[in-house]
Amino acid sequence: MNTKTKNTFDAIVIGSGISGGWAAKELTEKGLKTLLLERGRDVKHVADYPTAMHQPWDFLHGGLVPLDIKKDYKIASKNFIFSEATAHFLTKDEEQAYIQDKPYDWIRAYHVGGRSLLWGRHTQRWSDFDFTGPARDGFAVDWPIRYKDLAPWYSHVEKFVGISGNADGLDILPDGEFIPPYELSCVEKHFGQVLKSKYSNRHVIIARTANLSHAQKIHHSVGRSQCQNRTLCERGCPYGGYFSSNSSTLPAAYLTGNLTLKDYSIAHSIIFDEKKSKAVGVRVVNAKTHEMEEYFASIIFVNASPLATNLILLNSTSSRFPNGLGNDSGVLGTHMAFHSYRGRITAEYDGFLDFQTAGKRPTSGYIPRFRNVQQQETDFLRGYASNLSASRVMENPSTSLGESLKHSLLNQKLGNWHINVGMMGETIPKAHSTVHLDKNLKDKYGLPQLRVSIAYDDNDEKMLKDFHQQFTEMYEAAGFKNIKPIDTQRLPGNENHEMGGVRMGRDPKTSMLNAFNQMHHCKNVFVTDGSCMTSTSTQNPSLTYMALTARAVDYAVREKKKLNL
Numbered sequence: 013m014n015t016k017t018k019n020t021f022d023a024i025v026i027g028s029g030i031s032g033g034w035a036a037k038e039l040t041e042k043g044l045k046t047l048l049l050e051r052g053r054d055v056k057h058v059a060d061y062p063t064a065m066h067q068p069w070d071f072l073h074g075g076l077v078p079l080d081i082k083k084d085y086k087i088a089s090k091n092f093i094f095s096e097a098t099a100h101f102l103t104k105d106e107e108q109a110y111i112q113d114k115p116y117d118w119i120r121a122y123h124v125g126g127r128s129l130l131w132g133r134h135t136q137r138w139s140d141f142d143f144t145g146p147a148r149d150g151f152a153v154d155w156p157i158r159y160k161d162l163a164p165w166y167s168h169v170e171k172f173v174g175i176s177g178n179a180d181g182l183d184i185l186p187d188g189e190f191i192p193p194y195e196l197s198c199v200e201k202h203f204g205q206v207l208k209s210k211y212s213n214r215h216v217i218i219a220r221t222a223n224l225s226h227a228q229k230i231h232h233s234v235g236r237s238q239c240q241n242r243t244l245c246e247r248g249c250p251y252g253g254y255f256s257s258n259s260s261t262l263p264a265a266y267l268t269g270n271l272t273l274k275d276y277s278i279a280h281s282i283i284f285d286e287k288k289s290k291a292v293g294v295r296v297v298n299a300k301t302h303e304m305e306e307y308f309a310s311i312i313f314v315n316a317s318p319l320a321t322n323l324i325l326l327n328s329t330s331s332r333f334p335n336g337l338g339n340d341s342g343v344l345g346t347h348m349a350f351h352s353y354r355g356r357i358t359a360e361y362d363g364f365l366d367f368q369t370a371g372k373r374p375t376s377g378y379i380p381r382f383r384n385v386q387q388q389e390t391d392f393l394r395g396y397a398s399n400l401s402a403s404r405v406m407e408n409p410s411t412s413l414g415e416s417l418k419h420s421l422l423n424q425k426l427g428n429w430h431i432n433v434g435m436m437g438e439t440i441p442k443a444h445s446t447v448h449l450d451k452n453l454k455d456k457y458g459l460p461q462l463r464v465s466i467a468y469d470d471n472d473e474k475m476l477k478d479f480h481q482q483f484t485e486m487y488e489a490a491g492f493k494n495i496k497p498i499d500t501q502r503l504p505g506n507e508n509h510e511m512g513g514v515r516m517g518r519d520p521k522t523s524m525l526n527a528f529n530q531m532h533h534c535k536n537v538f539v540t541d542g543s544c545m546t547s548t549s550t551q552n553p554s555l556t557y558m559a560l561t562a563r564a565v566d567y568a569v570r571e572k573k574k575l576n577l
Contacts, residue, residue: 016308021047021272023311023568024294026279026324029126031541031557032315033257033265034169038565039311040270044572047307048262048271051278051299051316052122055101055129057235057258061248063097071096090506091119093130098246101129109455110319113465117506118319124275125258126317127508130246133222133254133374134399135175136551137166137186141385146547149384149393152347152441153517155546156527159186165559172264173255173558174231176375177220184213185380185551192225193218194373198364199402199429204377206490213385214486219378219399222255222555234263243372254374274307276300278457279316281328282337282537283308290536290577291337297457310577311536311568314514315561318348318543322447322513323462325539338531341521344514345448347441348466349548351509353502355396355435355479359492360428368426369403376401379433381550383478392474396437397550398483404429431492435479438550439504440471441512466504509553511545529564536577538564 022044025035032048039046054060068075075096082089088102103120110118121127140159146152163186170189179187196204196218204216223239224231231237236252236259245254252259265271276299283293283306293308314321322345328337336344376399383395407427412420445467449460480497487495504510517523520532529544531537540561542553549556571577 019306020308021045022309023047023313024049024307024309025313025315026294027126027315027317027320027541028124028257028262028273029315029317029541030128030131030257030554031561032313033125033128033261034558034561035313035315035540035565036265036271037261038562039313039569040265040268042565042569043270044311044569045270046265046272047309048273049277049279049294049296049307050124050273050275052124052275054273054275055124055248055258057252057263058250061250062100064244064247064250066097066247087117088119090117090503091508093246097244098130101246101248106456108459109453110462110464111450111453113463114467115503116464116466117503118464119505119508120317124262124273125256128256129248129258131508131554132552133245134219134378134552135170135173135222135555136220137188138162138549138551138556139184139186141184142547142549142551145394145549149388151393152547153515153519153522156516156518161527162556162559162563165563166555168562169555169558172230173222173260174224174228174236175220176223176225178218180215180217182215182380184385188220190220191228194221194225194375196377197369197402198367199361199431200377200400202364203400203402203431203486203490207486210489211382213382215380216400217378217380219375221375223374224253234260234267236260239374241372241374243374245374277305278459279324280304280459281324282312282314284328284330284332284337284534286330286332289332291534297459299457302457311572312538313561313565314537314539315541317541318510318513319447319462319464321539321541321543323449323459325514326449327460333533338524338534338537340533341523343522344524346443346446346513347515348445348447348510348512349439349441349545350466350504350511351507351548352396352437352439352468352472352475353434353507354472354500355437355476356432356498356500357480357483357487357496358430358432358498359487359495360430361402361490361492362428363491364429383482390474390478392471392478393440394438394475395550396435396475396479398433398435398479400431400433402429402431431487433483435476436507436550436552437472437475437479438548440469441515441547442469445512447513468504509542509548511542511548511553514539514543515546516544517546528567529560530567538568540564
């Protein structure tokens with residue numbers, strides 16, 4: 013009894029990444045004694061960013077990871093962010109084995125802060141074109157919310173996060189609470205002017221990003237300061253110049269005195285009390301001793317990241333829920349989706365040779381979705397957004413030899429402008445895109461291994477072809493040359509935007525969560541990470557996770573006060 017009393021809290025949050033950090037902040041600020049469970053080690057802001065201030069010559073291998081170490085990161089090493097500067101923030105394959113029924117890269121970061129230390133920081137709101145997409149286009153199920161439901165919560169989180177950007181006045185991409193924007197390069201502006209003159213719905217804007225171009229009082233309150241434009245964000249920022257759990261939400265939660273962090277604590281399953289007909293706690297495997305522990309609370313937020321959240325819920329079986337917690341509908345672990353990053357297209361421009369870029373910026377240009385917005389105009393569903401960047405590069409003196417090579421290296425000249433555009437395509441959630449537990453295989457902690465069966469389909473192939481066709485046409489209109497369409501072949505999962513499996517919906521027969529991210533059939537459990545997503549949109553998803561989390565916590569606390577949980 014003493015152990016249970018010691019291990020009892022008002023709320024438990026599983027996972028300390030972007031959404032888990034927000035759950036911890038909001039719960040503690042509302043007065044709830046909150047336990048935050050993290051399966052990996054603690055990473056303290058500033059103190060535990062070992063490469064943050066390294067110069068290039070400080071790396072023993074020039075930034076490359078030696079092969080004897082890289083072999084332990086076969087999955088993570090495929091991701092663009094993997095390097096000698098970041099490997100310590102990524103997870104070795106053996107840490108949690110999983111089975112790829114179809115090729116899938118599960119990029120994981122098991123430590124306090126999770127992938128909030130490594131994310132790309134682009135932060136766009138969704139619009140009603142996104143929330144009404146499934147109902148309008150006939151895929152997935154209807155979202156139980158609309159933009160107006162989330163708009164005030166977008167504002168709530170944006171003010172704390174710090175989002176640099178312009179008020180662009182686009183119905184496809186609602187404006188938010190912005191601090192000063194970064195600037196487009198002259199070639200990016202030129203491209204935008206060409207699109208504006210030739211198309212009514214194609215826009216080049218500066219991408220909205222969670223970097224403090226100008227820190228406000230609310231950011232100083234947790235020790236953050238202005239972004240230094242170093243573009244080394246993925247190492248951890250000692251200035252707090254970009255948003256992460258470590259620099260932002262967790263310091264705010266600690267300030268309340270209501271947060272308890274327990275690291276090296278792997279969520280095994282959620283404890284369901286059949287007599288009380290609700291969840292009462294979380295079973296945890298101690299990552300160091302492999303012993304089972306139990307913690308108790310009246311509110312549980314599951315924010316372990318989509319695949320891990322699905323695993324935990326599927327593993328939370330009981331007489332009442334033999335197929336996973338709250339899974340009366342049978343849709344748990346189904347209708348998984350992601351963003352397709354397979355499309356890239358590059359080109360050169362020989363104008364503006366009296367200009368060059370100076371300094372760095374922690375963002376890029378951005379082209380919001382323009383396909384199938386007002387009406388269905390292609391042979392594929394939905395569309396894609398695009399990131400773009402243009403800069404001048406030094407000419408490569410590779411054809412020189414001897415003395416001429418030395419002269420070329422010592423007197424390098426700027427070449428033409430190079431432009432690079434990358435696609436972020438919306439994929440369609442499908443019933444056969446699934447994750448489920450293997451009946452026999454377990455990982456080294458005794459958890460069932462997850463079987464992943466998620467792949468591209470014909471819709472994705474058509475979208476990729478259209479992306480290359482449309483941008484070839486737009487490049488030519490802008491006077492670009494040497495145009496090169498590229499299929500990156502990036503696997504599902506590799507882009508870090510996995511979503512679904514525990515989707516929101518109006519009907520408990522076809523969804524897991526209601527409009528407040530509350531389980532239909534287990535009312536005191538809430539899921540607000542990417543697994544809750546009904547569809548994927550073309551916007552980067554993290555801002556929406558944050559807004560959904562803050563909204564769900566507000567609802568949960570109000571329900572707790574009414575004694576409904």
